[in-house]
Amino acid sequence: MAVAVTLLCTAAALTSWPAGTATAAGTADPDVTSPSATTSATGQASPSNYAFAPGALPVDGASGTTDAALVEPGKTYRSSLPESGKVYYRLDLDDSSNAYVSVTAAPPTGGELAVTSGIKVWMENADGRSCSFETATFGASRSPHPITTWGARTTSPRAPVCEGSGAYYVVVERSGTTDTSPGAWDLELTATTEPRLKAAGATSAPEAWDSASPSLPVGQAEERRGGAGFAQSAAVGQGVWHTDIEPGQTLFYEVPVGWGQQLSAAAELGSSDGATGLAPGALDLALYNPVRADVEDASVSYDGRQKTASLDAVPPVDYVNRYSFSDRVNGMRFAGSYYLVVHLAEGVADKFGDGPFGLSLRIGVKGGAQSGPGYAGQSVPRNTFEVAGQGGGAAADGGAGGGGGTAMTALAVGGIGGGTAVLVGLGVWTVVARRKAGVL
Numbered sequence: 387m388a389v390a391v392t393l394l395c396t397a398a399a400l401t402s403w404p405a406g407t408a409t410a411a412g413t414a415d416p417d418v419t420s421p422s423a424t425t426s427a428t429g430q431a432s433p434s435n436y437a438f439a440p441g442a443l444p445v446d447g448a449s450g451t452t453d454a455a456l457v458e459p460g461k462t463y464r465s466s467l468p469e470s471g472k473v474y475y476r477l478d479l480d481d482s483s484n485a486y487v488s489v490t491a492a493p494p495t496g497g498e499l500a501v502t503s504g505i506k507v508w509m510e511n512a513d514g515r516s517c518s519f520e521t522a523t524f525g526a527s528r529s530p531h532p533i534t535t536w537g538a539r540t541t542s543p544r545a546p547v548c549e550g551s552g553a554y555y556v557v558v559e560r561s562g563t564t565d566t567s568p569g570a571w572d573l574e575l576t577a578t579t580e581p582r583l584k585a586a587g588a589t590s591a592p593e594a595w596d597s598a599s600p601s602l603p604v605g606q607a608e609e610r611r612g613g614a615g616f617a618q619s620a621a622v623g624q625g626v627w628h629t630d631i632e633p634g635q636t637l638f639y640e641v642p643v644g645w646g647q648q649l650s651a652a653a654e655l656g657s658s659d660g661a662t663g664l665a666p667g668a669l670d671l672a673l674y675n676p677v678r679a680d681v682e683d684a685s686v687s688y689d690g691r692q693k694t695a696s697l698d699a700v701p702p703v704d705y706v707n708r709y710s711f712s713d714r715v716n717g718m719r720f721a722g723s724y725y726l727v728v729h730l731a732e733g734v735a736d737k738f739g740d741g742p743f744g745l746s747l748r749i750g751v752k753g754g755a756q757s758g759p760g761y762a763g764q765s766v767p768r769n770t771f772e773v774a775g776q777g778g779g780a781a782a783d784g785g786a787g788g789g790g791g792t793a794m795t796a797l798a799v800g801g802i803g804g805g806t807a808v809l810v811g812l813g814v815w816t817v818v819a820r821r822k823a824g825v826l
Contacts, residue, residue: 435636436492436532438464438574439617445575447473451510451555457487459579459766462617466570467491467505472559477509477577481551482541484580488678489558490534490616491522492572495634495732499528502562509537509548510555517548521561525685526667527731530567531636532615534672534727536679541582543589543709574616578677578770580720581763583705591710595701600650602696602748610747612637612728616678619725624751630742631655631728633735639726639747642773644755645703649673649718652696653728655688656744663737664689670729671695676722676770682714688734702752705759720771721758 442464448454454476457463467473479485491505504523508516522535537556539548548554558573607628613619619640631637643649653671668688673681684695700714701707708719728745735741758772765771 434492434494434530434532434572435614435634436490436572436574437613437615437618438572439615442574445475447475447558447573450474451476454555457556457575457577459485459577460768461577463575465573465575467558467560467573468570469560469568472557473573475556475558475575477539477554477556479539479551479554479579481549482582484541485539485554485577486536486580486677486679487538487556487575487577488534488536488674489556490532490574490678491558492532492574493530493567494569494571495530497530497567499524499530499566500563501526501528503528503566504533504561505535506557506559506561507535507537508557509539510557511539511548512553512555515547517545517554520680522680523562525670526687527665527670527685527729527733529634529667529729529731529733531634531670531729532727534616534674534678534680536677538679540708576616576678579766580677580771581761581765584760584762587759588706589709591706591708591715592701592704596648597699597701599696600648600699600750600752602650602652602750604748607746610639612639614638616674616725619723622726622747622749624749627747627749629745629747631730631745632741632743633730634732636727636729637745639728640723641726641749641751643703643721643724643751644773645705645721645758646753646756647721648702648750648752649700649724650697650750650752651726652684652694652748653726654692654694654746654748655686655730656746657692658690658738658743661690661738665731665734665737668731668734669693669695670731671697672727672729673697673700673717674725674727675717676720676724678725679717680713681717681724688738690738721755721773722771723773 439462442462445455445463445465447465449471451474454474457475457477477485489507502523504521506521508519510516518538520535522533524533539554603624603626605626607626609629610620610622610627611629616638619638622639622641641649653669655669665688667685670683670685672683675681681700682697684697686693686695698714700718703718703721705719708716710716
């Protein structure tokens with residue numbers, strides 16, 4: 387009874403929060419909804435539409451490895467990326483953990499971009515040898531919005547040139563036509579470590595999985611406003627979700643996916659009356675895994691009629707997916723909070739007005755969660771690679787999106803705060819109080 391009273395009191399205290407302000411730590415800060423500011427070449431602040439994590443630590447990217455500032459796993463940092471040149475950050479790693487660093491770049495709104503404009507991120511060892519190399523671009527829409535990619539040092543799968551403990555360096559640089567969108571871009575960096583397994587297992591990706599086009603949920607949509615950044619992603623699970631979106635806006639959603647579960651998703655942009663024309667690459671849907679590594683994305687142009695961006699099928703979450711050469715397979719390498727990020731291009735306003743436009747998000751989570759692979763230690767941040775209720779690898783109920791760590795905490799609290807006192811379907815919801823630190 388005391389637990390129930392505590393939960394209801396907590397929910398009542400949270401009802402004043404704006405929708406979508408749940409952070410990865412299960413807290414919220416009204417200030418995170420404020421747009422960030424990027425200092426332009428003129429010295430004036432230009433707003434971007436990305437909400438950085440509250441409490442993100444300021445860090446300066448160095449021009450070389452000698453002065454590179456330390457980035458610690460479990461912490462979130464805020465930095466900036468100049469128009470030209472590389473910036474360096476340092477990690478001090480042991481010899482057995484996998485290490486992942488995500489980098490989100492947020493250019494100012496209204497800037498001019500090329501199709502190839504974007505960022506490059508790679509990780510190097512102390513001998514200058516590359517451990518990974520990834521890129522992210524703004525695509526056909528050329529619309530300024532947050533883009534994210536990552537660097538990694540992995541011991542599983544083993545990377546022979548990046549073995550051993552010591553200093554490693556994350557390098558970030560703008561790509562493509564760098565004379566567009568002048569001035570520095572804001573950066574958000576997060577670092578995560580994944581421990582080794584207790585016992586060695588298979589070292590090859592599954593040869594067969596259900597890759598047929600998924601059957602997505604239908605039915606009455608539930609209102610769910612997306613957040614403006616990873617840290618304030620709105621909690622969702624299996625079902626149909628609806629909101630409004632404006633040109634130039636990016637919305638973030640968080641979906642808990644357990645070991646053995648298969649995620650599917652599509653974003654549908656509603657029709658617009660009266661106007662005609664074509665906005666290239668207008669609607670973009672991207673999927674990121676628990677360390678914010680990009681798994682895949684889909685985009686469609688818009689001509690005023692309803693359009694849907696559907697993700698290709700991804701495999702069920704499995705540790706051995708990491709041994710695949712396909713990004714959309716190896717990205718599904720661990721359980722936890724996955725992120726769906728929807729962007730509507732600025733150019734839509736030129737053809738169809740300022741909106742807002744109706745957006746429907748259809749999400750499927752197939753199968754019940756299974757036992758995890760058995761880690762030999764804790765991830766940093768703690769419990770990153772599981773969903774609430776799995777507790778160190780124990781199976782959790784798949785149901786409507788599985789048990790959900792941070793996401794299901796926010797979903798349950800939001801439901802009570804909105805007057806919905808129904809806890810049926812959330813099962814033993816109180817287990818989400820188990821110190822889930824969230825994903826970066």
